[in-house]
Amino acid sequence: MTELNRFKGIIPPVSSIVDKEGNLKEAEMASLIDKLIEDKVNGLFFLGTGGEFSQMFVNERKAIAEFAVKYVGKRVPVLIGIGSTNTREAILLSQHAEEIGADGIVAINPYYWSLTEENLYDYFSEIAKSVKLPVLLYNFPTLTGQDLTPDFVKELVINHQNIVGIKETIDSIGHIREMIDKVKKVNPNFSVFCGFDDHLFNTLLLGGDGAISASANFAPQLSVGIYNGFLAGDLEKAVSLQKQLSILPQLYKIDSPFVNVVKEASKLCGINISTEVLPPTKTLTEEKNQQVKEILQQAKVL
Numbered sequence: 001m002t003e004l005n006r007f008k009g010i011i012p013p014v015s016s017i018v019d020k021e022g023n024l025k026e027a028e029m030a031s032l033i034d035k036l037i038e039d040k041v042n043g044l045f046f047l048g049t050g051g052e053f054s055q056m057f058v059n060e061r062k063a064i065a066e067f068a069v070k071y072v073g074k075r076v077p078v079l080i081g082i083g084s085t086n087t088r089e090a091i092l093l094s095q096h097a098e099e100i101g102a103d104g105i106v107a108i109n110p111y112y113w114s115l116t117e118e119n120l121y122d123y124f125s126e127i128a129k130s131v132k133l134p135v136l137l138y139n140f141p142t143l144t145g146q147d148l149t150p151d152f153v154k155e156l157v158i159n160h161q162n163i164v165g166i167k168e169t170i171d172s173i174g175h176i177r178e179m180i181d182k183v184k185k186v187n188p189n190f191s192v193f194c195g196f197d198d199h200l201f202n203t204l205l206l207g208g209d210g211a212i213s214a215s216a217n218f219a220p221q222l223s224v225g226i227y228n229g230f231l232a233g234d235l236e237k238a239v240s241l242q243k244q245l246s247i248l249p250q251l252y253k254i255d256s257p258f259v260n261v262v263k264e265a266s267k268l269c270g271i272n273i274s275t276e277v278l279p280p281t282k283t284l285t286e287e288k289n290q291q292v293k294e295i296l297q298q299a300k301v302l
Contacts, residue, residue, distance in 0.1 A: 007077060007104065007136065007165050007191045008209045009042025010223045012216035013050040015263050016064055017273050022056075024064055028273045030071055032217075035271055037075050039220040042210065042227075044072060045106060047081035049140065049169075050214050052259055054111075055278035058089065062096055069100045079136065083108035087123055091130040098131045105131065106167065108138035114146055121156065128160040135162050140169040140195065150175070150182040157187050167212045169195025173202050180207045197223070197249050201242040204230045214258070215248045218266040219301045222248075247299040254291050260284050264292050268302060 014036070017029040036044060046068045047053040047061055056064075065080045072078050080102045082093035090107065097105050107127050109120055128135050137156070139148040148166070156163050164187075168176050176194060183190045184207065192208040194200055200211045200223055216223050222245040229238035251265060252258045263275040264284050275283055284292070296302040 007043060007079070007134070007193075009227050010210055010216050010220060011043040011045050011077075011079065011193070011212045012036055012041055012220060013045045013048040013212055013214060014068070015217055015259065015266065015273070016047070016051045016056075016278075017263075018276050018278065019274060020276050022060070022278055024060075024067060025274050026067060026071075029064075029067065032266070032271055032273055033068070033071055036217070036220060037072075040224050040228075041076065041216060041220055043077040043079060043103075044068070045079040045081065045212055048083075048106060048138070048212070049143070049257075050217070050259055050262055051081060052257075052278050052281070053081050053083055055281065058093070061093060065093075065097055065102065066100050069102050077103040079104045079106050081106045081108070081138070082127070083111075083138065085110045085112045087126055090123070090127050094127055094131045094133070098133045102133065104134040104136060104164075106136045106138050108140060109144050109146055109148065111144040117152065120146065121152070124156055124163070125160065128156075128163050132162065134164045135160070136165040136167060136191070136193075137163065138167045138169070140167075142169075147175075150178045153179065154183050154186055157183055157190060164189070165191030165193065165209070167193045167195050168203075171196060171199075173199055173206075176203055176208060177206050198242075198246040200226055200245065201230070201238055204238075214252070214262050215245065215265075217262050218269045218271070219245070219248065219296075219299070222299075222301070244299050244301070247295065248301075250295050251292060254288050255281075255284060257281050261288075261292055264289055265296060268293055268296055
């Protein structure tokens with residue numbers, strides 16, 4: 001691993017803990033961070049989809065990024081999401097992340113316009129050129145409406161040394177396999193993470209590098225256990241834990257956006273945090289809370 005390519009393993013997309021007015025609850029955010037680091041995650045990703053970046057003002061995003069970097073204090077690598085519908089804002093947030101000492105940034109494609117491939121390439125290229133930080137791409141076509149193909153990513157990686165990985169939030173193991181095969185040929189240290197829980201074991205088998213998935217907020221013992229078991233050659237343990245982990249995606253069908261579900265699951269699993277969310281998301285009803293509890297029990301994490 002080079003200094004740029006040091007992202008691997010299990011990296012939770014950390015929930016942003018806020019009060020009813022949307023203000024960051026620093027003490028509770030700190031507790032969540034400490035718990036995840038104690039659970040031996042390999043990094044922390046702030047202001048991704050699960051971090052509610054799309055519901056925030058720029059100043060709120062900057063405040064959370066500053067708190068996260070300072071509080072983590074280099075205990076694990078910190079990634080900051082800089083996703084935006086416009087290039088100027090994405091560059092502003094990228095440069096801010098670099099200034100405050102983040103270890104890398106995560107860039108999702110704009111999610112309003114469907115861009116020509118040339119314009120989409122320029123979007124990522126301009127972000128990469130604006131900083132020296134490592135850049136991870138974020139492929140989530142269900143939300144953005146536009147897939148980042150392996151050939152497209154390969155071209156970016158060939159021309160930008162600091163584009164070092166991708167989060168593949170896509171329900172196609174064939175897509176992940178092709179991303180691993182094609183992009184690692186031009187950069188063997190390029191990191192490929194799955195975004196969906198049920199693809200972790202297969203991603204590792206195919207030569208990928210880990211997961212950046214929501215369940216690592218409330219059940220990191222499963223994904224961390226799978227990753228460590230795989231590295232140790234204990235495939236029986238990894239498969240057993242994967243069977244548990246594969247139950248959890250049922251949670252994400254309970255509401256949309258499912259950031260409220262993740263926070264309720266975290267609280268049920270013993271992390272004392274506020275479950276307030278930013279509008280237009282709302283806190284879960286009692287009936288939906290019960291559904292969360294039942295799925296956690298089914299997966300034997302409660």
